[in-house]
Amino acid sequence: MLNSIFTMIDRSVGGVTDWWSSTSSTYRGAGCLLLALFLMWQATKSSEQHDRRFFLTGMAALGLLAYGAIVFINGHAE
Numbered sequence: 442m443l444n445s446i447f448t449m450i451d452r453s454v455g456g457v458t459d460w461w462s463s464t465s466s467t468y469r470g471a472g473c474l475l476l477a478l479f480l481m482w483q484a485t486k487s488s489e490q491h492d493r494r495f496f497l498t499g500m501a502a503l504g505l506l507a508y509g510a511i512v513f514i515n516g517h518a519e
Contacts, residue, residue: 466516473509477502 461469480502487494 466512470509470513470516473505473512477505477509480505 480498484495484498484502487498
């Protein structure tokens with residue numbers, strides 16, 4: 442039973458990975474940028490009361506911005 446669960450998760454992750462790599466680098470970078478902007482908006486909404494949530498959401502947004510920039514650069518180099 443546990444083996445079938447791991448096999449199902451492996452197939453799901455493999456499908457998402459194939460879909461992500463087949464998508465244009467422009468769309469991937471733009472998706473990362475939009476998600477990062479949404480996370481920044483959420484972080485600013487929570488900055489007044491929840492310092493930990495502000496920090497973690499802001500760090501995730503910065504990571505997505507960096508990843509999106511790398512995707513744009515690698516897509517432009519191709």
